[in-house]
Amino acid sequence: MNSTYWSWERFLDALPFVLDGLWITIVLTISCFLFSLLFGFVWTFLKRIPIKSFNWIVTWVMEFIRSTPPLVQLFFIYYAWPVIPVVGVTLSPMTSAILGLGLHFSTYIAEIYRAGIESVEKGQWEAAKALNLSTMDKWRMIILPQAIPPTIPMLGNYFIIMFKEVPLASTISVAEILLRANTYGARNFAYLEPLTIVGIIFLVLSYPSAVLIRKLEVKMNTRFDKNAAAKSS
């Protein structure tokens, strides 16, 4: 009976070893997400500056980042960047991962912001102008309160996608769950159980989040329909 493919004993042995990397996966997901939320805002802002040549440059930089695989970007930041004279900086694996994945996804987040802003009707901008609101007040009180809610489900989706991209960081030696599972596998010549554990962890965490986001989406779609809200309360 030594030659079974699956051993529950090994499963239980590997479980704590793999779970040890979970907090790194979670911290990395959240850090990448926050970084991309912030940088997405920077892209959106840069793209709204009304100088044609500048706009063209920003668009192409974004296109470049979006069209290159995140794995290549991670390798570049971690292995190649330190070698470049003058601007080269050596970063820790964790920082490289946050920067690389965060920057990559920020270009998608910027598109979500743009869509949110464009979803605000033209009449709202005109009413803000007719009431002579300052640029600051217009954004703060009229545009953003209407632009942000519809983006929340989309941002949530990207949060889950990003969560599932975090194992890429294992390639630059960030000890998240995939690297832990591989390490366990190499030490014990048994990959089935630890990798299954990784799969289960991702399923258990992403599925409920996806359900939650779908609920959020329904809520956001009916947010201005106060009649429906009044009837149900």
Add this chain to the structure above:
Amino acid sequence: MTAPIVQYRDVCKSFGDVEVLKGINLDINPAEKVAVIGPSGSGKTTIIRLLMTLEEPTSGDIVVDGKNLWKMEKNGDMVRANENHLRNVRGDIGMVFQHFNLFPHMTILENCMTAPVHVKKENKDEVRKRAVEMLERVGLGDKIDNYPSQLSGGQKQRVAMARAVVMRPKIMLFDEVTSALDPELVGEVLEVIRDLAQHEDMAMVLVTHEMDFALDIADKVLFLDEGVIAEQGSAKEVIEHSQNERLQSFLSRFRS
């Protein structure tokens, strides 16, 4: 004789190759009620959108209360106005839109209070008092804590008017304010306009298809045709004595 509060001097506006306004010259006196009539596509709405700074004229000058709206002085030259200058002049002007454009995430009262509090930095309690009074005047005193989505089109438009009047503009613009309403709701909105016309001393410019109403309350009627003011004068002059054939045929469509 008082100076006009608004002057258009040779104002032209093109969208791409399409020339919408071809040299508009017009004086509007303080407290004067002006109705702008004409076939669709004649440039009626563009006239007031230029004044609200929603569009920029291709050429010509618009002077509001002695200040050039779209140009400002810089080192002795007249240059294109910046946002600061526009905000400065725009403060005298208010507008009501065809599609209301209420802020859906704010209550009716908040819709009416936002601008006076944040733009004119007025005392919040005072603004609230004024806004509530105004909403009562348009018959919506019991709706102040409702959201726009809970109101009918006619009610929304009455809120939009209250919101504009609370800012105490010297000039109020009405852009086909009854065109998006169901026929049975038009009356209540016109009643509010009539009330404002009779009791407020601001100038009013109405772009409208409600011909009888416009001719009834207006001190001056403009007939706009293909981008030019083809006829202007008192309602009586324009309707009864005009020899303009296009105007007569336009008016005849409203008399069935």
